[in-house]
Amino acid sequence: MIKSTIKGVGHYVPENIVTNDDLSKLMTTNDEWITERTGIKERRHRKNRNDAEETSAFLALKASEKALQNAGMTAQDIDYIVFATLSPDYYFPGSGVVLQDMLGCGTIGALDVRNQCSGFVYAMSVAHAFIKSGIYKNILVVGAEIHSFGLDFSDEGRGVSVIFGDGAGAVILTASEDENAGDILSVNMHSEGKYAEELCTLFPGTKYGWSDRMRLEPESITSREVYPIMNGNFVFKHAVTRFPETITEALEKAGKTIEDLDMFIPHQANLRIAQFVQQKMGLPDHKIFNNIQKYGNTTAASIPIALSEAIEQNKIKRGDLVCLSAFGSGFTWGSVLFQY
Numbered sequence: 001m002i003k004s005t006i007k008g009v010g011h012y013v014p015e016n017i018v019t020n021d022d023l024s025k026l027m028t029t030n031d032e033w034i035t036e037r038t039g040i041k042e043r044r045h046r047k048n049r050n051d052a053e054e055t056s057a058f059l060a061l062k063a064s065e066k067a068l069q070n071a072g073m074t075a076q077d078i079d080y081i082v083f084a085t086l087s088p089d090y091y092f093p094g095s096g097v098v099l100q101d102m103l104g105c106g107t108i109g110a111l112d113v114r115n116q117c118s119g120f121v122y123a124m125s126v127a128h129a130f131i132k133s134g135i136y137k138n139i140l141v142v143g144a145e146i147h148s149f150g151l152d153f154s155d156e157g158r159g160v161s162v163i164f165g166d167g168a169g170a171v172i173l174t175a176s177e178d179e180n181a182g183d184i185l186s187v188n189m190h191s192e193g194k195y196a197e198e199l200c201t202l203f204p205g206t207k208y209g210w211s212d213r214m215r216l217e218p219e220s221i222t223s224r225e226v227y228p229i230m231n232g233n234f235v236f237k238h239a240v241t242r243f244p245e246t247i248t249e250a251l252e253k254a255g256k257t258i259e260d261l262d263m264f265i266p267h268q269a270n271l272r273i274a275q276f277v278q279q280k281m282g283l284p285d286h287k288i289f290n291n292i293q294k295y296g297n298t299t300a301a302s303i304p305i306a307l308s309e310a311i312e313q314n315k316i317k318r319g320d321l322v323c324l325s326a327f328g329s330g331f332t333w334g335s336v337l338f339q340y
Contacts (some may be wrong), residue, residue, distance in 0.1 A: 003183035004131040006036045006340060007070025007138075008172035011308035012062035013044040013165075014054065015293060018148075019164070027158040039271020043165030043296030045148035045309065055089040055100035059168035060144035066101060067170040070092065075103040076251070078172075080112040080136040082127050084119030084143045084300035086329075088112065090315070091204075099142065116199075117267050117328020118189070119143055119300030124324070124336045126186040127173045137175045143300035144168035150201075152227040160228050163270070165296030169304025182318065186253035188246055189334035195238070198231040199329040236273060236305070239252045243277040243332040246325050250335035256321065261287060263316050267326035268292035268302035289315060316340055 019042045034040055046054040060083065068074060083096035090098075093114030096329035115122040118225045120143035127139040147164035151157060173207045176183075204210035204223035213221055243266065251257060258281055271292050278288050289310045298305060303324050310316045327333040 001177065002132055003176045003178070003181050004128045005174050005176040005181045005249075006171055006184060006338065007174040008067040008069070008073065008241050008316075009170070009304070009311050010063045010066025010068070010070055011167065011305040012048045012059055012066065013167040013305070016045050016047040016057070016085055018038065018045045018152060018165075023162055024155070026153045027161070028155050028164060029158050037272070038163055039290075039292055039294045040163065040296045046146060046168055048137045049149050050065055054083050054146070056087050056144045056146045056168070057089050057095045057102060059166065060095065060099050060142045060170065061102045061147065062337045063098065063144065063168040063170040064140055064142060067140070067172050071172040071174075073172060075105045077138050078103070078105050078140045079108050080127070080130060080139045081105070081108065082113060082123040082139060082141045084112065084113040084115065084123040084298055085145055086114065086116045086119070087145045087147060094132040095144070113300075115332050116330065117269060117297075117299050117302070118330065120303045121326045121334045121336055122189055122332070123300075124171070124173070124184070125189055125334065127130040127335070128184045128187060129186050131175045132172060134175070141173055141304075142155050142168065142170045142171060143302070145299045145301045147299070152223055156223060157227050159229050159232060163297045165298050165300040167251040167295055167301045167305050169269040169301050171304055171307070172174060183254070184336060184338040186233050186250045186337045187335070188249045188253070190242070190246065190332065194329045194332045196329075198234050198331070199229070201228050203224070236270070238275045239269065239273050239327040240280070242327045243273070243325055243333075244280050246333050246335040247281060248325055250323055250325070250337040254337050256337070258282065260321055260324055262320035263310060264288045264321045265303055265306045265310065266290075267328065268295065268306060268339065269328065
């Protein structure tokens with residue numbers, strides 16, 4: 001039986017630390033307000049918001065190099081890339097091909113996943129299917145984001161802009177027939193598109209326009225359209241409902257219980273959401289990993305960064321049962337349950 005085994009992990013964040021006090025110099029906010037509502041104390045932003053070199057693909061490259069080193073592999077061992085991001089280097093093509101070129105992998109396939117906060121879970125599910133089908137053997141799965149270039153650092157945008165940070169995480173998923181190797185035991189993915197505009201960026205796109213509006217009526221393009229918008233309370237209420245559902249589904253599919261779980265890594269959207277879900281699922285503190293305090297919400301990168309850190313800190317060991325779960329824009333949500 002072919003198993004989908006996590007062979008290597010890695011993460012990378014920009015060196016530039018932006019604290020809540022730093023943000024209070026740009027907008028009317030303070031450390032207490034941000035911490036109370038999100039749990040975030042600081043986040044990483046690339047130093048120059050208009051840097052053409054420190055892109056999402058560049059962060060992905062750094063995280064991927066660490067994952068390859070951790071796995072004892074080289075870029076030439078990779079035969080497919082799945083890249084999850086909402087902040088690609090270009091509107092098109094996707095960042096997967098940019099990463100393929102940067103790594104020097106050869107002319108392998110590169111797939112981009114656009115599922116925002118659920119992007120990495122979706123990407124892992126796709127990679128798992130390719131591994132189990134025998135089509136590919138070593139797949140690089142990446143989540144990477146540069147949010148800082150596209151946030152509204154004014155009072156109008158502060159409800160969203162204080163949340164997000166830049167970063168990347170990567171996993172090497174490999175095919176194994178070793179009976180002692182880890183394996184992905186279950187996956188699930190869900191969506192509810194009727195809530196698309198509760199958490200989104202409206203412009204540019206085929207619904208709200210692009211080139212014609214920029215050329216003919218640029219004054220009509222509003223900040224509400226070009227910057228992310230979020231109905232925070234609405235998103236929170238749906239997240240705390242969907243998280244327990246997807247975790248339970250993942251465990252039941254694998255014939256496991258919540259007591260069997262060694263570590264739960266949620267998407268790092270809001271510390272209050274994670275704490276609510278932890279309490280509802282009855283998980284002790286040592287069975288959940290949060291690092292949103294240091295990095296903010298890095299969307300598709302948040303789970304692989306947290307996974308990499310948890311392994312690095314020896315909080316996840318070989319043989320442990322781990323659940324990765326996410327909820328976000330779309331709405332989309334899902335989980336990956338695996339034996340590490």
